Amino acid sequence: MGPLSRDVWAQRLGAFRASPSAFMAGPEAEDLGRDLLGDLRNEKLSEQTKVSLLALSLEYPAQLWPDATAAEVAATSLLDTLVLLPPRPSALRRPLLLAATTALAVGGALGPTSGASCRLLPLLLGLAAGSDLGRGFVPASEQRPLQATACECLRELESCKPGLLGGSLGLLRGLLGQEGPVQPLSLLLSLALRNTLVLQSRAGAGLGALLTARVSPTAGGPWDWALVEEGDGRLQPQAPSWPAAEEGDGERSLTARGHSPEEVRELRAAVAQLLDTSYLLTPVAQAQLLWLLGWALRGLQGQPPALFKPQLVRLLGTAQLTLLHAVLALKAAFGEALFTAQDETLLLRRITLAAQHPALPPSTHLFYLHCLLSFPENCPLGPEGEEAAPLLLGPQLCRGLLPNLLHEPTALLARLHLLCLLCAEDEEEEEKGQLPSPGHYLEELLAGLWQRAALEGGPRALATLCFQASYLVARCLAGQPTVLTPLIHGLAQLYRARPMLAPHFVDLLDQVDPELREPLKVVLRQEVVSRPGRDEALCWHLQMLARVADGDAQSATLNFLRAAAAHCTSWDLQQGLLQVCRALLRAGVGGGLVDLLQVLARQLEDPDGRDHARLYYILLAHLAGPKLGVALGPSLATPALASSLVAENQGFVAALMVQEAPALIRLSMGSHEVKGPLPVLQLLPEALEPIYSLELRFRVEGQLYAPLGAVHVPCLCPGRSARPLLLPLQPRRPAPARLDVHALYTTSTGLTCHAHLPPLFVNFADLFLPFPQPPEGAGLVFFEELWDSCLPEGAESRVWCPLGPQGLEGLVSRHLEPFVVVAQPPTSYYVAIHLPPDSKLLLRLEAALADGVPVALRTDDWAVLPLVGDYLRGLAAAV
């Protein structure tokens, strides 16, 4: 296809944006990425159009260039376009840099062997350093913006590949001290510093050297791929762990590793340098800097967080959400080491103030209120991870934060929660000052909510709010009779005023604890049965009674039903009536119910209703209690099967339709088979109920493998072990993947169901296949030939593979046995692995030491290097 005009592109981009998935399923999908790259160099297109093309590539690179190869090609082309721009100012340089960065990072092509990476990285670092790149590459007017953009690109790459800039810390520090733009360099340096500190605590590199080394950006490059590999696939959380999130996550916190005094001095100087100029950053960027530095210094020995102190007063005075949030992060990270008891009080008061300040928007108030209830206290008392009012936050501080009826629903609920927490404390402490009792205020507030919900013609949102408030109170103050009694009374009154809220009552009864549920049921039942049966709201009464009727107060219930039966003229009322009968049947009510059912079986106008009544009568008359329970079952569908036209029709429709259902099947991975030309997954299915005609469908995310066929199983029964299912994989790239799994099956009641199962993960090692066994004695020659064939296109690397107590021999026999070509136990093994579709991976494990073995490895596919690194390092732990 030739170059496209502006209008055609506008139309095409519009169609894509309207629904990317629909567009990508269409005929134009394949060419889009290629056309886009081509037309960026089309001189007939305006810069504006080209910017819109680049904007698309910034948002949807995964759709345009779905794999690493395509991403590499795209990035190369984008870089070529950049180089070919005439030396005058252009709006394209910036988006081209962003697009090349995005393509490499998203496509997974970023790495030491990617040509585009090796061009982009020095270019970015050169631009960031403000060096002269020659040939009028950057017009003077664009130098400054491009310098900032290059920093942003580097920061994004460092975010995606932590540790990448580990070797550039000294250079970045130098730039920040000189003429560089403050914000982009500060953010880049703080991120690189954070990542290096985290990774280096594992890798063991010298920090002091990194902070002072000034590498020239034009020489070979300071890229620390080794450090990247160290952290690869284990992106670091940028947030300081909060007390609640910290549990069992010790690995993420910095291991307190001793630093030499010089290192400590350099680190302190670098952090101080960043903090001193932080005032020049925009508020959002200042916040990012504080989060990063807080995380970097947390848990580091000899690094008292006092460096942050000079900034705090300035930050505490602002209204800026990000800044106060960052201060809270520092509080969570350092606790008492940074905030004395008095500081803590001041911070708490500032947050309390911000949560109600009339000059701030409502959503900010709500976030601060959340922060108050999750406040990282120096000495927390309650259980971790639960919202609670901080100890210092007494009723006096809270009085401006309590709810009233004029608040929006969200604000009302948030403040009501605080009020409930105060009431709970009030109860415990019995401390009465001159403040009005929170419990009394709560009672009045609830009364107001019930009154509003009771209004004829009021919107459902008001009713919902009222029930949410009641639920919240019941949950927070369960076990306090002084609260529950008026709550039950108020709800009963509400029902009396507005029976159409019955579905809300049923929902509330389903959600609350028995402490409220049981007494509320009794009161609501009384409300219903004390009425004459001919109420306008009869359908709601019946719905309510079906939930609250049980063995108690039988005669009143039956009297009500007898009276109501005369007024149940329509089908749905009759069904409602029968639902109550059913509930009574299940509750084991006998005597009077038999008579009622007999009457209903004769009297009801609707034949379907009569059938139901007769069925219940027969069940009641002939089955003993336990059997009756089984016959009625938990599902409403069962009696429907036995009924006449309408219900039959319902059953018929249900039988024809596919039902969405929870997964009744569990799938687990079996042992890994290494036979045949393709990797095969062994799946072990397990059913929770008998199911028939099971079809399992698999979808590979990211199109890494060819589409997978469905697997069929005629029948699965719980407790009976099934044969393992075999799922052959056809990789397009040797990479791990996530499989989406759907199941379609028939239940024993004849319904066809569809369920979404938890995803399966195909590991890198699941793809390993052996090479054909060479003739006896030819192993070494065969291996050497494979070894030599990997270069020059492929890659070579060395990895340290830790050994567990079982030693090298144990590790090989456990994980690599099928792939060993040459073995000289226990010291030396040559391993050749075929990675479908057509890659190879060769390992030499020799000269093992007590705690590990150096592995020399070659592959003809550089993209697998990080995967191999992860795999080998994980082996010792995998035993």
Next chain:
Amino acid sequence: MAQRAVWLISHEPGTPLRGTVRFSRRYPTVEKRARVFNGASYVPIPEDGPFLKALLFELRLLDDDKDFVESRDSCSRINKTSVYGLLVGGEELWPVVAFLKNDMIYACVPLVEQTLSPRPPLISVSGVSQGFELLFGIQDFLYSGQKNDNELNTKLSQLPDLLLQACPFGTVLDANLQNSLDNTNFASVTQPQKQPAWKPGTYKGKPQVSISITEKVKSMQYDKQGIADTWQVVGTVTCKCDLEGIMPNVTISLSLPTNGSPLQDILVHPCVTSLDSAILTSSSIDAMDDSAFSGPYKFPFTPPLESFNLCYYTSQVPVPPILGFYQMKEEEVQLRITVNLKLHESVKNNFEFCEAHIPFFNRGPITHLEYKTSFGQLEVFREKSLLIWIIGQKFPKSMEISLSGTITFGAKSHEKQPFDPICIGETAYLKLHFRILDYTLTGCYADQHSVQVFASGKPKISAYRKLISSDYYIWNSKAPAPVTYGSLLL
């Protein structure tokens, strides 16, 4: 701290979809990190169509709430922040930061840098506050100085380019989009070292500093035993500093007269470089005493280019500027009302305007009215069931005015009269609207001579003040009224 995606959705009640996505932006590098961080709990960002539907449902904007829907109305689905979980394609997308303002829904999904199950507390997610700030920034950009739909559309069309500047990879660089717009304009200027990132260029021209203090006073008056009337002043100090140089230093002092009411709850702009601890700790949370810090309140700062809010404060003045009572009684078919308003003698009796709005909710249109007023004119909006008592520029010498009358209403029609859940039966209020120029209730003023500017040239300094009413309610004292906890403190 990055965002995975940002949306701008106009809420359009009455249209088939109830809304349109006006702008959206996805960040694929952040999405890639989300996939790794969230692991098995990862839920991808949906396309615009499904997102729109799920968000409107969650925000209860689909106006189809005739029936009880468990996934929306269940009592256990309690949301206490503007952060939501959206059901999309059977999975829950969380956290979605979203709020509605001026019929526009602002939404974004911050990256959570850990697994989502169990859900981490919001306070631990750095991207949440960053997301809010970005959305507030977009909102400010769209509605600052915007007058009509055309201007809004122009600004919307600028958004893609601006976000490319302000948030190129999903990590917000500057929530002030006006800066990004100026940045493109100032791009040719070679910026020297230590240029603040929040100041895209430097000012050239005559130096001038303008300071304006706007106080809003709100009040809830009940005229009842056992319930205290409440009132509060909220002040905003806005500055525009046109000064040459990269970082000119300015110090503005706010002063109070001897009987002035101390400023409390002071929040400052991030450009303020240092704060006196007395300013930081003076707060309305504490019980008032005579030792409260009463200024002068000094704010040293380096001004940004644009007009900005230097600080906000609140204050508790001893008396409300206008004290009133409102009595309303239902008498068979008509309502009898009596209103009395009294201006406090200390308040400047020179209004730009002063009106009392007396609405009647959940009733039909006004069919008949008889009234008597001691001062001013009464306007009647029959269809809206609203009376407006226009008091004008001055209260009479006695400082006290009254209105009484009887009103009859026609039959209620549901379409024209929206349902009000507060004003039921005799529960009713009147609301005062007024404005006084060159006056503050606290007495707070910026002394022109105390403004210190460290920059070349002597700037012209101008200062403005005004007092505006806001949420100034006087409730019917003959019926129950919604009270706050503060009203119970006697």
